[in-house]
Amino acid sequence: MTQRTVTMKDVARAAGVSVMTVSRAFKADSSVSAAKRAQILKLAEDLGYVMDSTAANLRSQRSDFVAVTIPSLNNANFADTVSAMSEVLEKSGMQILLGYTNYDIQQEERLVAQFLQRKPAAIVVTGGLHTDRTRKLLANAGIPVVQTWDLPADPIGHVVGFSNALSMEPLVAHLHTTGRQRIAFIGGDATGDTRGAERRKGFIQSMTARGLDANRLIPGGQVPISMKEGAAAMATLLSDLPDTDAVICVSDLSAFGALSECARRGIAVPDDIAIAGFGAYEIAGVAHPTITTINPHPRRIGSRTAELLLMTLGKKAIVDTMRFEITPDFVLGGSTASRDDI
Amino acid sequence: MTQRTVTMKDVARAAGVSVMTVSRAFKADSSVSAAKRAQILKLAEDLGYVMDSTAANLRSQRSDFVAVTIPSLNNANFADTVSAMSEVLEKSGMQILLGYTNYDIQQEERLVAQFLQRKPAAIVVTGGLHTDRTRKLLANAGIPVVQTWDLPADPIGHVVGFSNALSMEPLVAHLHTTGRQRIAFIGGDATGDTRGAERRKGFIQSMTARGLDANRLIPGGQVPISMKEGAAAMATLLSDLPDTDAVICVSDLSAFGALSECARRGIAVPDDIAIAGFGAYEIAGVAHPTITTINPHPRRIGSRTAELLLMTLGKKAIVDTMRFEITPDFVLGGSTASRDDI
């Protein structure tokens, strides 16, 4: 079983043709007679031939995969973005090389450096904050670069994202117009989660613009802020600032944790306190009550990115950088119903 | 910006040495004088040199990455397995090439075929069920193969997993000894989710062995069975078999869906009905009440797999196939407290 690997040469010899003909038989649009192609492909399969794309990529100086880095594997939203991207790309026979950074831009730097060694056709990163070396590597890579899930002030290449800061405005507006005054924010302080930090900043801006007190900021703990941290933060909030009448969480996961903490303590949501999240995760629609949230359309980010790449990869030279702005949507849930509605 | 790529030759010329010396400077253990190495590495960085691992892999006929396929990106358990694997592998400078199959063995076949073209050092797949061609590809690949998350009857190579069927026994035992008689099972019928199907089979076996009726089987809908499907299945269960006093769900996600459906209908858990899940997902510990579940130790699967690979990759020939059996643990939650305990 650990014999010498079968190469194109072996297939060529078996078929009585040149290696070039075998190579052509594997490329759909190349000129090989149908009969010969069928014979070659069958022989290749019988011999257990597996093409060495290492060699192919080296010689042709191009590859059929896109490198993608996301902060965390275990996040439904990033997973959705990658899935959608993948679905569009695979129609053109392209694959995704996926890596995760653990919300750490140093880790991202290592990952990007390693990915670029593999000569991807393009590279997609999450967010707009990178180390200097990462920026330099990306800028000099000579391939299309896409930054996603954010709208960086000084983009490296293409951008497909939305403003995390502005995405908080509909939530604050909704809570305020339904009579909430003392609104808190949980999370957004974790090092590395720049999108969470942006949302917190946006919250403060929206609150301040309305003349409301924007100082009810509860730390969410270590990244990734998840359900347990949300519950713990809610406990802190309830004991430190018991007159709070609404809370926005950095994500639906922490919002659910906050909700469950309320359930545990017998605090009525939304009657005693309203809770909102971000991300339109599945839990927001299944929790009882359902959680008011913002849908940033993760799949749309992925498919737009893929479509953008397919456009630019067709061209020979790198075309002008493009910028797709995705519009997040407000999703009303039961967790913020105004007291009058109950 | 789209200039010719910088190659080792350029670095060599700039440093006034041969390409071989540059190559050696990049390999930590090679014999190059410290001064010269430092000079070369600095020059390389200044020139923006990025090593072409395509060429390196081709020449040396080996690579530094492990191909891994999982059913779904958006699953905390598989993500944990991959994270743990990655953490162990990266200590040896190895990377992971990750792909997902959407619970489809046809998709898996395509993915495996593409991965093998890249000449990974080893390949890790989830589960034990594959197409004939996948099995053949894996068996002939000439690299270590690991099947995880299962204990296949006829393994291809190494195995790191547990029996999904037997993992149900502690749940059934617990429910039975705490006085539950009419126990239902939600899910495990989705095409593609063989581990879910195994658990359902194990449920039937455990029930039958106790002389209990094992016919309360509720379909969970399309894979991946998630929270919403769990809620819908619970609705079906409550209307079709209203005397049911306990339900085991194929995963904690569907169990939470079921729990939320009960909350919506004002049905008391565990008083009116007990609910158990599988997977020890975060939600199981945060939901109110917490959900009784089985922890299959996803991270342990990942780290054991990685350690196994590091052992075999050190050797020149493929050593004997190994089999690590992970023992899942029972985790008691509030969702199955016996009526007496309340």
Next chain:
DNA sequence: GACTTGTTTGTTATCGATAACATAGTTTCG
């Protein structure tokens, strides 16, 4: 001091595919 051993560097061949060019046979069409 001559010989052995080890360190640092260079030269040449090569991994497995494809680009570029070449050629023989075949079809098209004025």
Next chain:
DNA sequence: CGAAACTATGTTATCGATAACAAACAAGTC
């Protein structure tokens, strides 16, 4: 009918690194 255009295939050079071998020099040994 014959030149132009196309189809099917082969030949040669090459992508960018590293293995294998070789050589120059330094250090250690008796």
